[in-house]
Amino acid sequence: MKRRDFVGLTGLGVGALFLPGLSFGGTTVNAAELLSPLDAALNKRLADAALNAAKAAGASYADVRIGRYLNQSIFAREKQVQNIVNGESFGAGVRVIANGTWGFAATNQVTEAGLAKAAQTAVQIAKANAKVQKEPVKLAPQQGYGEVSWKTPIQQNAFEVPVKDKVDLLLAANAAALDNGANFVNSSLFQVNEQKYFASTDGSYIDQDVHRIWPTFGVTAIDRASGKFRTREALSAPMGLGYEYLVPKAADKIAGPGGTGLIGYKNSYDILEDAALAAKQAKAKLTATSVTPGKYDLVLDPNHLGLTIHESIGHATELDRVLGYEANYAGTSFATLDWKKQNKPYGSKIVNIVADKTQPGSLGAVGYDDEGVKTKQWDIIRDGMLVDYQKIRDQAAIVGQTESDGCCYSQSWQDVQFQRMANISLKPGQQKMSVDDMIRGVDKGIYIAGRGSFSIDQQRYNFQFGGTVFYAIEKGKIAGQIEDVAYQANTQEFWNSCAAICDQSDYRLFGSFFDGKGQPSQVSAVSHGSATTRFNGVNVINTARKV
Amino acid sequence: MILSKDEAQSILQKVLGFSTADECEATLSGTTGGNIRTARNTVSTAGAIDNVALTVEARFGKRAGIATCNQFDEATLRRCVQRAEEIARLAPESPEYVPMLGAQQYLSTPAFAASTAGITPDFRATQAGKGMALCEQRKVSSAAFLEDEAGFVAKRNKKGLEAYQQFTNLDYSVTVRTPDGTGSGYATADFTDISKFDAGRLTQIAADKATSSVGAKAIEPGKYTVILEPAALVANSDASLLGALMNAFDARSADEGRSFLSKKGGGNRKGEKLFDERVTIYSDPASADIPTLAFAGDGRPRQKVTWIEKGVVKNLFSSRFWAQKQGIPDVPPPGGFIMTGGTQSTADLIKSTQKGILVTRLWYIRPVDPQTLLYTGLTRDGTFYIENGKIKHPIKNFRFNESPIIMLNNLEAIGRPQRIGGNLVPPLKIRDFTFTSLSDAV
16 A cells, blocks of 8 residues: 555655645645536536547547546644645546557546547557557446446535534544643645546546545654654544544444454544554553464454454455456455466455445545446355456456456556555454453453554565454453564465454444556555454564664 | 647646646656556567546645646646545644745756657567567466666756656566476566567576476475575565655654654654664666656655665655655655665675575565564565585575564675665565564465
């Protein structure tokens, strides 16, 4: 995951005083002027100019995305605001197939002439590349939907909330951390609104209005005498929600394990409560016992497990990786077509993984993907066995299928769309079980919440994960905070050691706002749901070093 | 799109003319370029990107606002300035206010090459085709990415700051895999001037590594003497061990007590010898090998700066605010860094190694503990066991957990630097490098 693409112009046009800055490039305007989506009739005329120009230049297929991408970000540290930036990026990208080869061009000249020129450039590129093309592109057939629209079902548009209210909330969170013993605290609020219009030669004209939000912070405690410092990150999740996510509701709070004070958050987040707890936990980390390496039963909170799901299942089951299209960057996958045929278990029988581009509140939810395919839900792992992959229109034929899964995405108008991860989630357990019920059954274990260090090999076998907070479990009880924990495992061994999953009442979403993939690298936002889950006998290392 | 100095400064002058703020700074930047991506010995995607963006920062007293736009008619420019000023009026006062820079003197740096600015879609397709043809002939599969850009940055403010420079860059990387998936090799290079670029030669290197890495044997994880090739020390588009070390040279983090450069009891460790005495790292924007822009993002001039000299920390970078507050030199972060080395090639380093491991690339490197700069990651695309000065056989990949601080204290030998990811980095021979587990990945 990379933030740098989001924080694009940091250090370029922004004085050091006001770092960090944020922009995708494009036009920054008063957010209030941008709440009305772009005019659909105008968009249709512009889109048709691109599609007609592409066909006239020799394209057998073309699509166009006219996008207005709004971002607002607020950064604060301790008692001050570092930066407030409203960003708007407006432009269009045209993708074509000519002579059996893809071509793409983008322009910020959003006029009929500008779009026609971009279409012609895209065709020119496709034809140049066709000379060295070996496998002509085969697109899965796709019906045109005519003129349709979709909007994230938010309750309160975050862009309509006054900036002052958001600044006050972040400064109040910082104060809560400082009042509870933090030495430093950095907080931020990211908001995204993608207003995108898609049209293709299949006959679709799709207008979508997509919203996402992410409040987060990092709290640092320092012991000057020893020179030691420790940080505890927020336990929020980026969500496909409006500002209602920052209005805490009791019904959205799930008590964490007894003795930890932790709270799990569902569809709303209490940043003040979490910041206060974070400061106490950051201080406790300074004197916490360093873990003894060895095998432990791990009890993983959804806000931690989401990242493990993301790396070891989400990326491993993307068909473009499986087929070798990402070999030069993030790599390939152990879960090849041949491996799938061998019917080896990916995980234990209680492991059921679902891909979903429709789940309300999730980051990946849209009505249609960025190549005009209506979104859906489908199984990836059923009863521990791999049953399907994530695929888009130009991949379906390669695996003998006739339908895209609707998970094509581009981060902006100026980047070409390609296969991106759907929300990939672990289904909760069928039997009633709370986190305390689960811990009662653990003799020697570690409870981990929040995201930490993460690393996995280029075929998704060997991984190592840290976390934000760690608690020892001894004889069925939480036995205090510990530190320097990371677990190393092999994907299949890990998921086959999955021994218990809490029930639906504990189910929550983890999210990644900046999942990086592709060349040039693009970010995408994706959620991963799960309930608290137990894994038996996982190898834990101690990460403390002396330098 | 590349605007000339006169065109760019003319727009910036117009922008500043619209400003009513106490201070105003405008930055115009643009690029034009393209890319081609291949996989399975065929083209997967390709594109062209052309954009110019204006950033305006307005300040009233200690309040600041930023706005950007990418249209350049007078109405849009005027609106952009007004919006920066609206945000500035809404923003709280910043206790970290520092006045904008006045006029500056900049070095002349050779960051632009006309040859790179003239790249066409046909050039990209031809280069990609060379690599794919070679792999077809050798019956291996390639995935590659070529990206080029030519661009400019121009800055101007009301206090007399004026900057303009053009730049070019081309990045190429290629991964070659054997058809049975048991061998993989990688090569990468980046250029300001493309006259030395040859995708075929780089693909040949990757293909050789792929075929020679077939039949890897597992050896036990543990501490080994390693030879780290430059691609194992610096990555073009991801975190890296030496990149992480240089990013940690921030004075504020050190002074605040949250860096490996923080001193117990307060202050920082500038002036202390923290690395082997053969370690010297500096930056030079005018380097003929890795030229960078002559100014940093905030307009501060870039100069030649020594960061580590004979193992001693010589300089830390900082924001202007922090430099002023602490009364320390106002040094911006570098655009790229140069680690000095010797004349030995990687092959020479292998010859002088009794037992060890050749690591051609490290991957998915992430921080584990910022206190000690402990990082984890994996070897990838060709890892080999060395015995009696020769490569004996390929070995399976490892996960490592290691700190660049420890690594640069366990230095055995330094090779000849080469350009990678905009830096100049030599291959290094390191003793007691810590591998913690095996990976089945190829």
